[in-house]
Amino acid sequence: EPEVTQTPSHQVTQMGQEVILRCVPISNHLYFYWYRQILGQKVEFLVSFYNNEISEKSEIFDDQFSVERPDGSNFTLKIRSTKLEDSAMYFCASSVNSDLGDPYEQYFGPGTRLTVT
Amino acid sequence: TQLLEQSPQFLSIQEGENLTVYCNSSSVFSSLQWYRQEPGEGPVLLVTVVTGGEVKKLKRLTFQFGDARKDSSLHITAAQPGDTGLYLCAGEPLSGGSYIPTFGRGTSLIVHP
Structure with a gap:
């Protein structure tokens, strides 16, 4: 079964360093998302991406964050200058085109645990 | 103020018991999703409910969407230890004008053998 990796x-990473988190969405999906979950807290939306551009972003997604789809498979989240409070689990998710299914049915990856020291 | 309120926050039961968890909002949602998340892992999609009053069954799990599409419930029959996890509801309110998914804080379920 296809999955997000x-x-x-x-x-x-040390405070002030740049990090790039990588995701490979499910191959026929067209919507891509990043979320974060601080330990013990709820899943928070960061950004959604469709047709090679940002669709929506939350207040958390400030100028320190950027996303990119550098090729046909990868979807990356970059944090330019990490802060202690960026420590969290970061989840990538993808969903199909709305013509083919519910775009709100998102499939999540296993996450990257980011620790900023 | 939480857009999606989930209750109870914690639930600890014995194997074989039935339980219901709730997801409530004052906003109308076009659809709601239920996920289960295990520690250190990503949420796993269980179901999407779309139509007001809709009931969906997934083996021992029964999901219901309220008639007004503001609330949803998840009922588990004869819970098993494998059902242990954090149950999350999520959706996007119709009034938002943009799609920014919102998650509830979840119900943490422990099923003891």
């Missing part, structure tokens, strides 16, 4: 599973 994410790398790395765990990333440790």
